[in-house]
Amino acid sequence: MLGLGEGEAGSIVPQHLQRRIKRVSVVVVALAVAIFVTIPVYVMVAVAVQDPTNVFAGGDVHLLIDSVTLRNFEVLFEETATVRYFTNSLIVTISSTILSTSLAVAAGYGLTRFDFTGKTVAARAVLFSYMFSPIVLAIPLYVIFYTLGLLDSYFALTLGLTAISAPFTIWLMWQYFQTVPIALEESAWVRGASRTRTVWDVVLPVARPGYISAAIFSFAVAWNDFTMSRVVMSSDEMYTITVGASLFLDRVTIGWGETMAVSLLICIPPFLIAVFLQNYLLQGFNVGGLE
Known part of the structure; x- marks a missing residue:
């Protein structure tokens, strides 16, 4: 034309x-x-x-x-249990992040390097379990924790949050470990290194973007959780910051200024992680086959 x-x-x-x-x-x-x-x-x-x-x-x-x-923040720290709620969130979030990431690394490596019947089905079933809403898991977990006498404890909430995030992080690490050449491990084995030493010194440094991405995801799930904390925790002093902040709306002495102040505090940790670890997050998802 x-x-x-x-x-x-x-x-x-x-x-x-x-x-x-x-x-x-x-x-x-x-x-x-x-x-x-x-x-x-x-x-x-x-x-x-x-x-x-x-x-x-x-x-x-x-x-x-x-x-x-800083008047709104002063009211939060002096007249409410914000510091306690914030500390509870840090404890369960860090614990859940470490546990979920460790499970993801171990399971992802096992699914990649060991052959067994139904391996692919098992990996996809793990990801499928992530499709369930947290409230679907919360009720059965509540019954289990109640039976075991674990309700209203950091341990129970850590396990509950890990149950939410672990399926996706396991699938993510399974995808990522597939991009790590087996030749690197074989080279270490030839030099006499054990599998444990090889994983620690060879595989994990190469897979750093993958497990950091898994840790960031686990952190986000645990830090922003409301449902599991509300179900598992029953006493006011054990609530996380998300549940504690929601209680401020029912208090006459707490206004919108204080409510927005606690919301700003909740946003700070995820914001810092996004700023300093965003490159690892992008590498982990892209190389892991999630682009």
Whole structure:
């Protein structure tokens, strides 16, 4: 066709214009998503760092930050059990992350390096179990923990959170270990290294992006959990920060300023992990076959 450049024959819209439209579309969608995500975060920060008398002065909501105060955080630390809730979350989240990641590394390596009947079916069944909602697991686990006398304990909640995250992390590590050449291990075996030494010194350093991705996922599941904590924990002093923050909405002495302040505190650990470990996360999912 006349008027079309090379490689554009049969096309009504020139290819260079198609590429430009695609780029513009991507930019527009990215901006829309960024605005959709950023506005709630800004509102949370604006309400958290300002005095409520300034934010809600005159019956209107003023979201322009004129002055910064720590008053809302002081109320949280002095009049609520926020520190206790935050500590509980850290304990169960770190414990669950370590346990889930360790299980993922061990199971993923076993599924990759050892042959047994039904290996592929077992791996897919593990991933399929992740499709169940946490509340589906919470009720049976509650019965088990009640029978064993483990309710209202860090140990029980750690096991419950691990049951939620482990299926996906195991599948992720199974995929990732398939990208680690067996020749690396064979070279170490030839030099007299045991399998344990080979895994520790050869396999794990190569698989670092994979198990860090698994750890990040486990951390996110445990830190943001509400259902399992609400079911397993029964006493106020054992609640995690997500459950404890929800209780603030029923307290007359806690307003929106304090509620947004505790929400900001909840966001800090995931934000720091995303900032400092995002490269490992991307490598783990991409190389692990999840691109």
